[in-house]
Amino acid sequence: MTSDHSPGAKADRFAGVRYLMPTWSAKLGVGLVLVVLIVAFGLVGPVFAVDPRDSSYKGLQPPSSEHLLGTTKLGYDVFAQLATGTRESLYVGLVGGLVAMFLAIVFGIIAGYFGGWLDDILMLATNIMLVIPGLPLVMVIAAYVQNTEGLGDFARSATLVAMILGVTGWAGSAVVLRAQARSLRTREYVYASRVAGEKGLRIIFVEILPNLVPLIAAQLIFGVMAAVLGEAGLSYLGLGPTNSITLGTMLNDAQTGQAVGSHAWWWFVPPGVMIALLGTGLALVNFAIDEIVNPKLRLAPKAARQQRKAMKAGKGVAGGGAYA
Amino acid sequence: MSAHSLEVRGLVKDFRLRNGLKLSTLRAVNDVSFTLVPGRTLALVGESGSGKSTIARIIAKLEIPTSGEVLLDGETTRFRGDHSAYRRQVQMVFQDPFASLNPFHSIAHHIARPLHIHHPELKPAEVRDRTVALLERVSLGATYLQRRPHELSGGQRQRVAIARALAPGARFIIADEPVSMLDVSIRVGVLNLLAELQRDEGLGVLYITHDLATARHFSDEIMVMYRGDIVERGPADDVILNPQHDYTQRLREAAADPDRLGQLRDEVRAELAKER
Numbered sequence: 264m265t266s267d268h269s270p271g272a273k274a275d276r277f278a279g280v281r282y283l284m285p286t287w288s289a290k291l292g293v294g295l296v297l298v299v300l301i302v303a304f305g306l307v308g309p310v311f312a313v314d315p316r317d318s319s320y321k322g323l324q325p326p327s328s329e330h331l332l333g334t335t336k337l338g339y340d341v342f343a344q345l346a347t348g349t350r351e352s353l354y355v356g357l358v359g360g361l362v363a364m365f366l367a368i369v370f371g372i373i374a375g376y377f378g379g380w381l382d383d384i385l386m387l388a389t390n391i392m393l394v395i396p397g398l399p400l401v402m403v404i405a406a407y408v409q410n411t412e413g414l415g416d417f418a419r420s421a422t423l424v425a426m427i428l429g430v431t432g433w434a435g436s437a438v439v440l441r442a443q444a445r446s447l448r449t450r451e452y453v454y455a456s457r458v459a460g461e462k463g464l465r466i467i468f469v470e471i472l473p474n475l476v477p478l479i480a481a482q483l484i485f486g487v488m489a490a491v492l493g494e495a496g497l498s499y500l501g502l503g504p505t506n507s508i509t510l511g512t513m514l515n516d517a518q519t520g521q522a523v524g525s526h527a528w529w530w531f532v533p534p535g536v537m538i539a540l541l542g543t544g545l546a547l548v549n550f551a552i553d554e555i556v557n558p559k560l561r562l563a564p565k566a567a568r569q570q571r572k573a574m575k576a577g578k579g580v581a582g583g584g585a586y587a
Numbered sequence: 588m589s590a591h592s593l594e595v596r597g598l599v600k601d602f603r604l605r606n607g608l609k610l611s612t613l614r615a616v617n618d619v620s621f622t623l624v625p626g627r628t629l630a631l632v633g634e635s636g637s638g639k640s641t642i643a644r645i646i647a648k649l650e651i652p653t654s655g656e657v658l659l660d661g662e663t664t665r666f667r668g669d670h671s672a673y674r675r676q677v678q679m680v681f682q683d684p685f686a687s688l689n690p691f692h693s694i695a696h697h698i699a700r701p702l703h704i705h706h707p708e709l710k711p712a713e714v715r716d717r718t719v720a721l722l723e724r725v726s727l728g729a730t731y732l733q734r735r736p737h738e739l740s741g742g743q744r745q746r747v748a749i750a751r752a753l754a755p756g757a758r759f760i761i762a763d764e765p766v767s768m769l770d771v772s773i774r775v776g777v778l779n780l781l782a783e784l785q786r787d788e789g790l791g792v793l794y795i796t797h798d799l800a801t802a803r804h805f806s807d808e809i810m811v812m813y814r815g816d817i818v819e820r821g822p823a824d825d826v827i828l829n830p831q832h833d834y835t836q837r838l839r840e841a842a843a844d845p846d847r848l849g850q851l852r853d854e855v856r857a858e859l860a861k862e863r
Contacts, residue, residue, distance in 0.1 A: 451686040458647050459751060460674045460704040473691040 294547025308346030359490025362429025367436035375444030392434035598655035630802035633812035684744035
């Protein structure tokens with residue numbers, strides 16, 4: 264919209280977006296730094312590292328200037344494998360997270376907004392997905408799909424594993440989104456937009472969805488985290504993508520190659536630490552986004568800090584303070 | 588009723604309540620009929636839970652009545668399907684201005700959307716000009732276009748909500764307690780704006796409230812509603828000055844009256860003194 268009428272218009276153009284942004288905090292900072300560094304490593308690392316599939320090096324070398332993180336029993340360079348593994352794990356996480364988010368939006372928001380029998384049917388499906396234990400189901404599906412004839416290379420690819428993880432991991436997010444959509448549906452501004460003449464799908468996408476963006480972002484990050492961890496678990500069990508290198512397949516190799524028994528810490532510690540750091544970073548960003556959805560999470564600790572400060576300064580705080 | 592009226596005929600609304608396995612019905616609105624005509628204001632007065640808002644929501648087609656009908660210009664209207672023609676004529680102002688505007692969207696969006704929906708032939712520039720004109724109509728200017736609801740005060744928000752209701756070119760406005768969430772000091776301003784718009788555009792207004800004083804000040808006719816029934820109706824002054832029904836009398840006594848200032852306080856003190 265052109266806005267020559269209003270002098271302050273330009274500065275306010277992004278107000279709607281700003282309203283959805285997390286406020287800056289140490290949590291968000293540390294989380295973002297971790298995630299950005301790991302993503303950068305996954306993107307750039309493989310370019311500089313040697314070929315991760317080259318097994319011509321001497322086996323079980325400790326870290327040296329030639330091999331920054333040593334070599335595996337079969338003579339692969341661990342640094343090169345870590346870089347490629349991080350990239351592949353992030354890919355699986357992103358695809359899995361997006362698939363889960365898409366399904367959660369379809370099931371959660373549609374069930375929550377339309378209600379009635381549609382809600383009952385969609386929630387029945389969601390609840391069934393919710394109570395089935397996750398990893399065993401993923402194992403069964405993975406084993407089944409991977410042995411299906413006619414899929415060729417796709418049968419054991421990272422993309423397929425990501426999709427399996429996405430298809431089995433959306434139920435929790437769908438429940439969260441449904442609850443929020445149900446609550447938003449009865450807000451007066453949604454009724455008002457109906458009275459103004461807006462139609463069903465436009466109400467969902469233009470009036471309701473923008474107010475759910477922080478929640479959806481949080482669920483996406485949670486989905487990415489779950490897919491990364493799920494892939495690591497599957498690969499460790501030998502059900503992961505066989506023709507790619509991921510953090511999980513590295514751990515699987517380390518286990519079958521008895522890395523612990525031969526004290527080759529450089530073989531299993533780097534992928535383990537990478538998974539832990541990635542999980543930590545994503546969780547911290549997730550907490551920061553949670554604070555937009557639920558401002559109490561931000562305001563209560565702040566109030567507690569202020570009360571502690573006031574008490575330290577010798578000012579009376581009634582009843583020891585409501586928060587501290 | 589013939590042309591130019593919004594008529595409600597024999598409106599009944601039952602809500603089914605479920606308490607565990609027991610089902611019971613609550614009759615929220617019991618056989619209510621009235622007619623709105625352009626240029627006149629009809630007040631619907633009653634306490635919380637008396638069914639006032641249910642009537643508003645039925646007329647706004649947000650709720651389907653158990654029986655009865657809503658007639659626009661003498662023709663009956665449907666409760667399912669497309670309401671766009673109806674909504675061009677009948678609009679609603681909601682009670683809570685803090686909840687009735689979407690926090691994500693700009694003020695311009697709230698007013699431009701109904702313009703766009705009901706007048707698809709308008710070019711973007713025309714929509715914008717009309718949006719500005721509507722904002723000026725409610726004593727807000729073009730500077731508010733890109734503001735967000737949270738930057739506005741309650742009174743300003745309610746003005747935006749009124750502009751939104753006017754945007755499709757409506758002839759009938761349902762105002763569901765439009766000032767009950769506002770500070771007392773700005774109520775008169777919003778009510779005067781509504782009265783002025785009504786006079787200038789010849790709107791038919793259904794003014795829903797629990798406040799007898801503003802109902803008398805603002806409307807031509809008053810209906811008093813009690814537990815789903817309309818217990819009394821008539822010209823505004825008659826109902827206020829000469830209430831016939833018990834409930835209207837109680838409602839009138841409950842209203843703050845400058846002549847009885849301090850009386851309640853004295854009664855409470857006397858009670859307390861007796862207890863000692």
